[in-house]
Amino acid sequence: MERRLKTSTKVYLTLGLIALSILLLYVASKTLDTYAIRILRLIAVFGVMAVSYTFINGITGLFSLGHAGFVAIGAYTSALLTMSPMQKEMSYILEPLIWPLNVIQTDFFTATLAAGVMAALFAFLIGYPSLRLTGDYLAIATLGFSEIIRIMALNMQSVTNGALGLKGLPEYSNIWWTWGWLFITVVVITSLTYSSFGRALKAIRDDAIAAEAMGINVFKHQLMAFVISGFFAGVGGSLYAHLLTTIDPRPTTIGVMLTFYLLIMIVLGGLGSITGAIIGAALFAILSEWLRFVEGTMHIGKWTIHGIPGMRMVIFSLLFIITMLVWRRGIMGMEELTWDKLYNWILRLRPRRKEG
Amino acid sequence: MSREELMLEVEDLHVYYGAIHALKGISLKVPKGAIITLIGANGAGKTTTLTTIAGLVKARSGRIKFMGEDITNKPPHTVTQMGIAMVPEGRRIFPNLTVYENLMMGAYTRKDREGIQEDLEWVFQLFPRLKERLTQLGGTLSGGEQQMLAISRALMSRPKLLMMDEPSLGLAPLLVMEVFDVIKKINGEGTTILLVEQNAMGALKTAHYGYVLETGKIVLEGPTDELLQNEEVKKAYLGVA
Ligand SMILES: Nc1ncnc2c1ncn2[C@@H]1O[C@H](COP(=O)(O)OP(=O)(O)OP(=O)(O)O)[C@@H](O)[C@H]1O
Ligand SMILES: [Mg+2]
Numbered sequence: 001m002e003r004r005l006k007t008s009t010k011v012y013l014t015l016g017l018i019a020l021s022i023l024l025l026y027v028a029s030k031t032l033d034t035y036a037i038r039i040l041r042l043i044a045v046f047g048v049m050a051v052s053y054t055f056i057n058g059i060t061g062l063f064s065l066g067h068a069g070f071v072a073i074g075a076y077t078s079a080l081l082t083m084s085p086m087q088k089e090m091s092y093i094l095e096p097l098i099w100p101l102n103v104i105q106t107d108f109f110t111a112t113l114a115a116g117v118m119a120a121l122f123a124f125l126i127g128y129p130s131l132r133l134t135g136d137y138l139a140i141a142t143l144g145f146s147e148i149i150r151i152m153a154l155n156m157q158s159v160t161n162g163a164l165g166l167k168g169l170p171e172y173s174n175i176w177w178t179w180g181w182l183f184i185t186v187v188v189i190t191s192l193t194y195s196s197f198g199r200a201l202k203a204i205r206d207d208a209i210a211a212e213a214m215g216i217n218v219f220k221h222q223l224m225a226f227v228i229s230g231f232f233a234g235v236g237g238s239l240y241a242h243l244l245t246t247i248d249p250r251p252t253t254i255g256v257m258l259t260f261y262l263l264i265m266i267v268l269g270g271l272g273s274i275t276g277a278i279i280g281a282a283l284f285a286i287l288s289e290w291l292r293f294v295e296g297t298m299h300i301g302k303w304t305i306h307g308i309p310g311m312r313m314v315i316f317s318l319l320f321i322i323t324m325l326v327w328r329r330g331i332m333g334m335e336e337l338t339w340d341k342l343y344n345w346i347l348r349l350r351p352r353r354k355e356g
Numbered sequence: 357m358s359r360e361e362l363m364l365e366v367e368d369l370h371v372y373y374g375a376i377h378a379l380k381g382i383s384l385k386v387p388k389g390a391i392i393t394l395i396g397a398n399g400a401g402k403t404t405t406l407t408t409i410a411g412l413v414k415a416r417s418g419r420i421k422f423m424g425e426d427i428t429n430k431p432p433h434t435v436t437q438m439g440i441a442m443v444p445e446g447r448r449i450f451p452n453l454t455v456y457e458n459l460m461m462g463a464y465t466r467k468d469r470e471g472i473q474e475d476l477e478w479v480f481q482l483f484p485r486l487k488e489r490l491t492q493l494g495g496t497l498s499g500g501e502q503q504m505l506a507i508s509r510a511l512m513s514r515p516k517l518l519m520m521d522e523p524s525l526g527l528a529p530l531l532v533m534e535v536f537d538v539i540k541k542i543n544g545e546g547t548t549i550l551l552v553e554q555n556a557m558g559a560l561k562t563a564h565y566g567y568v569l570e571t572g573k574i575v576l577e578g579p580t581d582e583l584l585q586n587e588e589v590k591k592a593y594l595g596v597a
Contacts, residue, residue, distance in 0.1 A: 196460065203450045203461045210448035213410055215436030215465040215513065332450065 003344055020178075025227030026322040030248050037175060038243075039289050044178035044240045046281035049186045050265040051274055052232030055189050057263075057320025058272030058334075059198065060225040061205025063139045065128065070230045072153060072254035073122050074115035074237025075247045079166045080159075081111035082242065092168060108172040112181070112238040114353040120227045122149070127226035131219060134208075139160075146259065165248025166241075174244040180238055183301050185232050190274055192228065201225055205272075223348045264320050270330030275337040280330075284316075291315055361388045361549045362421075363517055364409070364440075369418035371401075371408050378404045378567045380572040381418070386517065391539065391549040393559040393580070395593055396569030402552040403445050405569070406519045409550075410442050411435040422517070437465045441515035445522055445552075447506040451495025455486055458505055461510030471514065478545075479508040482538055500531045507535075511542065518542065519550045524558060536562045556593035560584050566592070 002309050005013075028040060053067045080088075080101050088097050096102065106114070130141040152159045160166075194200050203211040204218050210217050237254070241247040265284045269276030294315060295307040324330070335341075364386035379401050385536040386392045393511050407413040409420055411432040420428045427435055441462070450458050459479065463472045480487040483504040489497065497505060503523060510518055520539070524532040536558050543549050553559035560566055560580045568576040568589065576588065583589050 196464065198458050199453065200464060202453055202457075206450040206452050207448050209412060210444060210450065211461070212432045213412060213436070213442050213444060213448075214461050214509070215433045216461075217431070217433045339564060 003347060004040040004340050005343050011337050018183075025175050025179055033144060035340075039060065039285055041173055041175055041178045041243055042285040042289070044171065044182040045236060045243055046262075046265060046285050047182045047278045048178075048232055048235035048239060049262055050269070050277040050281040051182075051185050051189050052229045052236065052267075053262045054266040054272060054274065054277040055193070056229040058224055058266060058270075058277075059193055059205070060201045060222060060229075061272075062131070062222060063135060064141045064142040064226070064229075065145065065256070065261055066142030066146035067229075067233050068254055068256060068258035069126070069142075069149040070119040070123055070233035071237035072146070072149050072249075073119040074112075074234030075118060075241035075254060076153060076160055076166070076237075077234065078108075078111040078115035078238030079113055079169050079241045079247050082105045082108055082170055082172065083166065083168075088169060091164070092158070092161050094162065094164070097161075098158045099109075101159065108170075108177065108238075108242065108289060112235055113179075115238035116231040116234040119237065120231040122234075123227045123230025124223070127223045127230075131222050131226060137269075142257075147256065150251065150255045152236070153254070160249065163249065165246060168247045169242055169245045169247070171242060171245050172237045178239055178243070181235055185235065186274060186278070189228075189232070193274065195283045197221070197224075258346050264316070266330075268320060268323055268330055269322075269333030270327075270334060272334040273330070273332035273336055275335075276330055278330030287316060287319070361589040362386070363388045363423060364550065365419075366405075366409070367419040367421070369405070369408065369420065370416045371413060372406055372416050373462055378572055379408070379415075382569075382572070382574055383433075384567050384574065384577075386548060386550055387565075388548055389543075389546065391543050391551060391563040393551045393553060393563035393566045394569055395553055395556045395559055395566060397592075398554075399571070400569040401572045402569055406442060406521050406550070406552060409435070409519065410440065419453060433465070436513060441510040441513045443506045443510045443518070443520040443523055445525075447499075447502045449494040449497070449502050449505050449509065451493065453494055454491050455494060455497070455505060456490045459486075459512050460511035463514075465513060472512070475512055475514055481512055481542065482511075483508055484521045490519035498525050503527060503531075503569050504534065507538065507542075511547075515547060517548045517550060519552075522554055523551075524553065524555045532558060554590070560589075560594075579588050 033270050049067065049071060056171060056303050081104065084105055085103050088102055126142065126145045130145065131139060133141055154163055200211065200216045201219055203214065204216065204221060208218050247253065259282060265280030266277050267279030268283060269278070291312040294311045295309055297307055298305045362385055366382060366384045369379050369382045379407065382405060385446070394405060396402050398471060408415050411430050411434065414429050418428070419426060422438060422440060450461060453461065457474065463475070466472055485501060486504055486508060489501065494502065494505060507520070507523060522596045523539070524535050527535060532555065539549060539551065539562055551559055551563055560583055563580050566577065566580045567574050568583070576583070576586070
């Protein structure tokens with residue numbers, strides 16, 4: 001029998017959890033070494049990207065492969081706003097940066113908001129023509145658009161500095177900014193998912209024609225979801241750029257590889273689950289750092305094994321395949337971790353202890 | 357002006373699927389407050405007629421008028437907002453939404469909270485079984501329960517015209533009778549109904565007026581008590597010689 005907690009209890013628990021998280025993050029920022037803190041920050045940045053990605057791929061049910069494109073837009077937009085005019089003048093050695101980008105500079109929060117808005121604008125421009133497609137066709141179209149964005153970043157020398165990329169960005173993405181933005185992302189995406197708008201998105205995912213017959217304007221809803229998802233991808237891009245402190249148009253940084261990493265995170269966590277997306281992001285961030293050792297030189301007994309670059313991803317892919325064979329629908333499925341579930345889980349644990 | 361007020365009027369409707377001419381000039385009238393049925397063999401074009409009225413399929417030519425307004429080829433959300441709801445062929449409930457969420461999707465275009473609450477109560481009166489399953493996922497309901505949910509979901513938009521596509525399909529005989537009873541009850545509350553059925557006997561006994569569709573054309577029409585006596589209908593659709 002499912003038992004439910006009172007709403008007020010849940011509110012207190014949530015407030016308590018937020019306070020506890022802030023405390024834990026504070027303690028972590030004071031006690032952990034910079035490497036561990038970097039992983040913590042990376043978890044939050046991937047979390048922002050993964051939650052926004054599962055909103056479009058899992059909750060709205062659109063198979064988009066273009067998420068990295070929006071991350072890229074956000075990363076460049078924000079980097080161009082936080083770099084100082086002098087820094088820009090020194091970086092753009094082949095061609096100078098165009099006006100007015102060469103003179104403006106803003107704070108990190110404004111830059112991140114601008115990154116989100118710019119990515120949302122691109123999501124609108126890309127979504128408008130491509131959302132008339134469905135399934136595999138949509139996947140290919142969005143993949144194509146994100147690659148176009150990357151190629152543009154590679155070639156628009158006087159805007160993006162081309163292949164040289166942007167270096168020496170201020171390392172603004174500390175624990176507070178990254179986890180703060182993850183918090184905002186989760187709050188916004190969760191409230192949307194459980195609003196009547198989100199219910200309509202899920203209905204469209206289940207059966208677009210039936211949803212249309214209910215009077216839902218399918219295209220408008222999907223486009224709106226796409227734009228919202230694009231906004232947070234852009235925010236994620238801004239955080240990412242100021243975590244790496246450099247941004248360049250390589251496929252692994254902001255190209256198709258990033259989309260695939262994000263896809264692994266959300267499918268591993270459970271497509272359509274916000275909790276799952278965060279779990280997936282955390283696992284990915286931790287494992288991809290931890291697995292670095294396999295790419296270095298190892299000594300096992302008297303043997304020396306030279307690391308193979310890219311081995312991490314091979315191991316990661318294998319782990320991914322195995323996980324998917326065990327949990328077909330990812331770790332969380334389509335479920336969320338809620339107080340009610342936790343409560344029922346604890347209740348189920350108790351009687352067993354009495355018997356034992 | 358005819359004596360009875362018309363709710364829906366279809367005039368010389370032609371619909372194509374690529375090269376397939378599915379509807380070859382269909383005309384029918386649905387008076388306000390009536391139950392009108394459309395019967396016919398597999399592939400006759402019954403579903404196509406309903407989906408074209410709903411705006412899900414585009415008409416090549418012809419006219420559809422609802423409450424005096426031309427709604428031909430209007431987008432489905434506009435048609436729904438004007439007061440037409442459909443119980444689609446094969447139920448098509450949302451499997452990953454709960455029963456409650458499915459019902460709320462039916463009321464998606466409405467803003468009046470109290471009215472929605474009232475209709476929810478009404479739907480629970482029609483199908484008490486749904487009330488016990490509010491938090492269950494739609495996909496886990498039995499076939500019969502899914503059909504009840506599909507009907508209820510359509511009712512949640514408080515439609516002026518309810519179109520039903522084979523609501524009795526795949527149900528046990530007892531439930532089939534229950535569904536026809538419910539259709540009469542819904543009609544009794546003032547909802548006009550356009551009913552598509554394979555079960556010609558049930559449909560003709562429930563409706564006031566009927567149309568017989570054969571390969572995209574209406575071949576026969578009349579009050580249902582006359583159709584029930586018609587030799588052609590008896591032979592082809594009622595299975596009596
Ligand atoms: N999406 C489609 N594409 C191509 N042809 C279609 C499509 N939908 C229906 N048809 C064709 O149009 C004709 C009418 O189909 P429709 O579904 O309207 O028949 P129906 O009377 O509802 O049949 P049933 O009783 O089997 O449901 C059929 O010949 C069918 O093959
Ligand atoms: Mg049909």
